[in-house]
Amino acid sequence: MVKSPLSFRLRQNAPPPKRKETRKEGNKKPSKCPPPKIEQSKVEVAAPSPLVYPGGDTAFKALLSARFCAAIWSHISDCDETYNFWEPLHYLVFGKGLQTWEYSPEYALRSYTYLMCHAAPAYIYQKIFQPNPLLMFYFIRCILGLTCAFAEVFFYKAVCKEFGVHVGRICFTFLIFSAGMFISSTAFLPSSFTMYTFTAAMAAWWQQKYALSIFLTALGSLLGWPFVAWLGIPIAYDMLIRKKKYLDFFAWSAISLAVILIPMVIIDSVQYGKLVVAPLNIVLYNVLGGHGPNLYGTEPFSFYFINGFINFNFIWVFALASPLALLLNYFFVPSKHRSTLCLPCWLSLSPMFLWLLIFCIQPHKEERFLFPIYPMICLSGAITLDILQKLYFRVLGLIQKIPNGSHYLDKTIIYSLIVLIITSLMGVSRIYALYKNYHAPLDVLMEVNRFPLENNVPEKSQVNVCLGKDWHRYPSSFFLPNSNWNVKLIKSEFKGILPAPYSDGPNATKLIPKHFNDRNEEEPSLYFNVNKCHLLVDLDLGKETEFEPNYAKQKDHWKVIKTYRFLNSEKSNKFFRAFYVPFLSHDGDYVTFADFNLLQSTRLKVKNK
Template sequence: MTCKKISFLLVTLLFTSRIILQPRYSLISDCDETFNYWEPLNFLVRGFGKQTWEYSPEYSIRSWAFLLPFYAIIYPFNKFTELESVWNFYITRITLGLLSFILEVQLHSEIKKSMSHRVANIWLLFQIFNPGYFHASVELLPSSVAMILYIGSIKYALRYLSTNKSSSFTMSLTFNFIAGILGWPFVLVLSLPLCVHYVFYNPIIVSIRTAFDCTLMLLSISAVVIGIDSIFYGKFASVSWNILFYNVLNADENSGPNIFGVEPWYYYLLNLVLNFPLPVLLFSFVGLTHVSLAPLWISFTLWMVIFIMQPHKEERFLYPIYGLVSLSAAIGFSKLLTFSKLCKLLKKVLKSIVILAVIIQASSRIIALIVNYTAPLDTFAELYNITPSGLNDIELINVCAGREWYHFPSSFHLPDGYRLQFIKSGFDGLLPGNFPESIPLLETIRTIPEGMNNLNKFDAGKIVEIDECTYIVDMVDNSNKAVDAFNPIEEIENQKWNRVFCNQIIDVDHSKILGRAFYVPPIIADFMNKKLPSLWNRMYGVQFTDYCLFERAENAPREIDI
């Protein structure tokens, strides 16, 4: 098969993944995505949603400008069609997937021009079968958008490094400026090595002129974003600066991101092992020897060092360098095939084994994420298919969550007239509140909400009594009666609550790490369980539990103030 035919096949697979599969099946891996981005977007579109402390004008460390492009895209669907609101969720994901697809295809074309068709195809293969990128590229997060836009930055960085054109250098920085100012300011660090390279290899007068152009571009983007956020918050609001101040300059043991948990230095190394097939990681080290792309490899190394040094670590912090890992691995694999002294037949066998290993490991990881963790998406969306009984006398229908609050996907999964509420659970941190619905939108955004703080201190005003709930979503197992208001097993036995829809979710506490992380087809799992039961259960043992939507039984007592 020729390189062109392989490229066509890979582009088709990429399109299928980014536009069709990922929007529908990808999980929400972080509740920060739900409450800091999906909920405010739902508020812009439908006038209600959960509000976090980050959106309080007192702190203003989340950007409304970041959400406006997505609002502009889904607004016409709400205005001129009668689609269910859950489609806003999927249209937004499709938009993110489409943006990623376009930039990845463009980078594939640039790699083909500046290096080789084979490297370009290998890169695209590694991008498609990339478990981390599979869910990250359709997540509504600044780090995800930064990851996607940095693909565009890499494209022009490659063109600059192969042609030394100043216009390509400026375009590379422009993509990263948009990613940093509109999305996540830390991503600007990735352009520093390229800037040093430019200054070192160009005359001083050329560097000054280019620096002026780039500064003008940076200021223009900043002015637009700061202007939009200032209008929304009703005061001067530089969200990028506020994020930097909160996370770095004003952070200590008692404030800043560290209060949400810290991880050991090797956290990100384990994270890369989970989100990239092992051959890809191994080849990426070989690719770092490609000295002509040294500024990109320095960016990759600098990013890893900076974030490994931070006590508070999260998977999404590595998103921006995912494209670099794939690029380095593609170059490394190509180098090994080119300089290997093996005969052509052995090279073909080696190539086939590596590609097969990448596809199998990546597919196993991706399927595991879908099978094990996506139950909340379908469970909450089931509310569109059922009609509550005996509720004509109340205005709003409360869908409640206790210990499962962090698995809530978005208010787009709630029909009109439904609201998410929290009930008492063992969680003792600060839960999101509600955007007020009785005042105009801008006035709501500019009002400082009650009970908010940036220290993750619990506020009792964020929870309601269980009697106010019409539905509850929870896992079917015994809860801690001392701290949880809802015990599914007990309530089912007492016939106070009925299960109306259930889906399976992995029981993390009773499953082994390999079972949580990778999917093994049942036929293979059954075979291994018969032949090596003790070893298999010790390494892979996986258990599931029901993740259910409960409805209050019609004869169950309730006390609601009307």
């Protein structure tokens, strides 16, 4: 932590100081934003001491540590991450993996260019060091964490400059300890990628770096998720309506479009064997495709509000209350104290509410859909907390005499510290609950990765690892020891379309599989015969159906070789399964765990290739 030399004679929310310039006064460029007005307040006169806040280097180290923790301990919460990104990436690196209907040339909804951006470092790492595939999985995750940390520290420094140091350090704390950022920061998903790009775009926008903000918004929209272009509306409004920068906006939009989309179309067209504009395809499918994404489950209107509280606790409440807080700030906090440097606060926060407006009314809701605005949730919560401190100080000044020279932080800093402690503890509690309750699939597949070494299985042996009802919890083929091991899907009660292995040969991405459809209809030909499985991954919830028997009880067919504990959500209290509470979140009255088993066939022996 470093001390700022600011005297804070104007207001606490002044931007942090810049380093002294070595160039002559006459060579200095004029500031793009007006300097704060020097006006004296009747109540806020001077801060007794400079504020303490993390510098850029310290902030980066702290954020990077948090993101590396997420890379190592976070589980995969969405099967879309496994089958639409990790599996095709495994194919690009090793020539083997599972394919979904979205990668069929018939539909071509996904971009191989996005995958190749991640495959390039993985391929180089594999060629130089020949690592175990599992190490490659965590290597890629660490790269994602590093990218996220870079975007966040850029965001944090811009927040300090635009909204003030106090807001910046609150936002920084929220970013580090929120469970939402822990989940999203290292997820291999376009929604996480667009979170990086949009976070950096906002930081560039607040610093009046319009060209960079346009390029980053375009990068996230074209290479990541096209719907994120909606978040760029406030930037366009600022440039076109407020600043009249027509030439800059259209010129940089055209340049960004050409630089990103042309190589993307070329790469994807080569991979698919026909002309493909993947961003356009995914928009057409979701907006004009008739059935669209609603085939894959819908959620009630309250879904995001409940999910937001679980992942951000009271930060989410503060964030949603930010419009009301801004109104109170406008009417009851003296206008002479600027709350922002370059832009109206309502305009800066508007992307978050524009995003919520669109996605809350959509029937199909998923946690990852809100990833792009997660840092904005932290910022909105920080601004609300700062305004509440100012309002409290204002009320306090009306009911008792406050000494001349008092600053609002003198009387309110303890309350912000209490809020930060509570929200941080709740964030850590949620993070630990996620690890404790849901990490078992990764632990079991790590056992599969160690299986050849511990059981003297020859390297060239063909081994079938089967998944039944737990197919959606499979972390990826990077957890298998080598390319001779095969993941197979057996019949369960699930009635939708399942992924299938890529075809053999160099042109697999160009071939149209006959067993795929875009209607989520079951395809029986994709099921594997359970009697040909060498290993089986199965969660024992203590109940059976015709297609989901309790394999652990079939002693003549299977033996349990490893068991990990996995949450039985149906038999657990909603609060205690969402947050870890010491002495209460153990297997007992409030939380119930089931056995997540790795089973080995007693009838089928492993054979060499």
